[in-house]
Amino acid sequence: MKQLLYNANILTMNDNYDAYENGYLVIQDNVIQELGEGLPAGYHTYNEKYDCGQGILIPGMVNTHTHVGMIPFRSLADDVPNRLERFLFPLENRAMTADLAYASAKYAAAEMQLAGVTTCSDMYYFEDDIASAVKEMGSRAILAETIIKKSPDTTADYETLDYAEYFIQRWLEDDLITPGIAPHAPYTNSTESLQKAAAISHKYNVPIMMHVSEMEHEMVYYAEQYQMSPVAYLDSIGLLNNRFIAAHCIHLNSEDIQILKHNQVGVAHCIGANTKSAKGVAPVKELINQEVNVGLGTDGPSSGNTLDMFTQMRMVANFHKTYNRDRSAFAAQEIVGLATIGGARVLNMADEIGSLEVGKKADICLVETQSVNMFPVFDPYSALVYSANAGNVEAVWINGAQRVLQKQLAQHDLRTIRSDLDSSMSQFKVIVSEL
Ligand SMILES: [Zn+2]
Structure with missing residues (x-):
């Protein structure tokens, strides 16, 4: 046609x-x-x-880092310190189900489409259900099962490694969905689980994504334990390559930037989530100067609240002009590039989209x-x-x-998608009221 x-x-x-x-x-x-x-x-x-x-x-704009299963968490405990351990992890373990992840992913895909986002890169649990939802909505996506010691969709430690491989096999040939694997972060995984995830990424030639150099405690831990940065540690255990999508990368030194460049790692820059949580501003100008691919990400609806790129583009302009004390830095044309072709390059999809x-x-x-x-x-x-x-x-x-x-x-009818999600949240809301 x-x-x-x-x-x-x-x-x-x-x-x-x-x-x-x-x-x-x-x-x-x-x-x-x-x-x-x-x-x-x-x-x-x-x-x-x-x-x-x-x-x-x-x-169509490219959201390089999000968690489409997390719509239920939006506007919950936004200003509470230590929210991840206090609210997110307990709620995920007690209230997140396949049905809820599916209903949330449909809503998130709708929200992104209505905002002009045609491709997203997601890490969460129940990714097989999420893939069904995203496919039904007709969005393009990289979807990666999270690897973490204890996850809501499995029982044994790091059992999502098996689930991830099953999921990748199921979706490998899809025209819209690219399956991947997503160790949550270096500090929530063992060296062994990270290397197993990397081996699965290599075996199927699929993306691997991770939160990297996001947390202050992460930086302290790797400095004390290994006398190196998280980026240097990941490099030392053979994790980094051109399939690797690193979310956040707030705390980078010049050696880290060279390591990312050398390994052709793509960076998902989440300015909204990073500044809302007072974590810091990633050195994006230095990354771009060193020709590291950078795209924009919203992070999950709990961390960044929106899933749209307009909000991110504006914040990139405001924060990075201020950070660099330079009004001419990050011209609008370059920022639109980060939200489109830049994101496509981070996801290794620039031959097809962007x-x-x-x-x-x-x-x-x-x-x-x-x-x-x-x-x-x-x-x-x-x-x-x-x-x-x-x-x-x-x-x-x-x-x-x-x-x-x-x-x-x-x-699709947004009201139906919304009421389906609301119905799936009944148990979730009960647990929220108990926290
Ligand atoms: Zn994230």
Whole structure:
């Protein structure tokens, strides 16, 4: 099937940042077949035509780090110190079930689609159920089962290693879901479990993702125990390679950055979650200067509260300009790049997604410019970073299928997804009231 999108301000986010002010784009099945200025030859013969109303057309955005099973935790104990040990781990162990993870993942996929996020990289439990939910919603995702000593979906220590391998085998050939494996963090795993996870990643050539250099206590532990940083420790046990996605990387020294560069590790920068929890600001400028791939991540809905990239883009601008004492640092064009092609590079998916180019998958986001907050538009990149919010996303296509139309889910009913999630949360709410 051929679809024509026209009357769009297209930002391709290719290497030259090519843009078409009055542009068109042709989707053939699930791939971008053609794009340019004006209209294509024979445009009147297309039976599927979409008038973009001079909105800004960009690649579908990429959320490089999240936990789609954690919608139930949003706005819970946000300002409480030590929330992870006090609320999150106990609740996950007592109240997280396959049904709840599934209902949460559907809601999260809907929320991301409505915000123009077409690909996410997730680590959680019950990933087989999460994969079913994400697939049903039609989103593209890397989904990785968390490896941790005690998990809510298994009984024996590190039993999720077996589950992870089973899960990877089941989803290896899927066109939208890329399975992976996700040791929670270096400090919540043994050296042996980390190396087993790495061996599974290597065996199936799938992504491995982990929270790295996020916590102060993590830095102290590795300094005292091993006289090295967590990054150096992971390198010393053979964990790092170009399949590795490192979330956070707040506390890095210059040697760590060289190690990440040398191993071609991608970094998921979660500015919203990192600053809300007062953990710090990752040295993103130094990483980019050293040509380490960096993308943006929201972290889970409990840590970052939103799953959208507009919030992250704005915070990247505000925090990193201030951090570097440089108004010209992190120009809007570069920040839109982090949310799109940069994220695709982190996930090793830049051959397929992250920019609007002929032959790439048709993952596309249309941001309207008619709302009160979107006038005037002197620079579309600036409008995306400083003016826009997720509510300006008008339409979304993933793998050629239209998933959002007129700011609503095209195939699903959000009210049903929400009430299903609410019903699945009854036991969860009881336990929250007891904490
Ligand atoms: Zn996380």
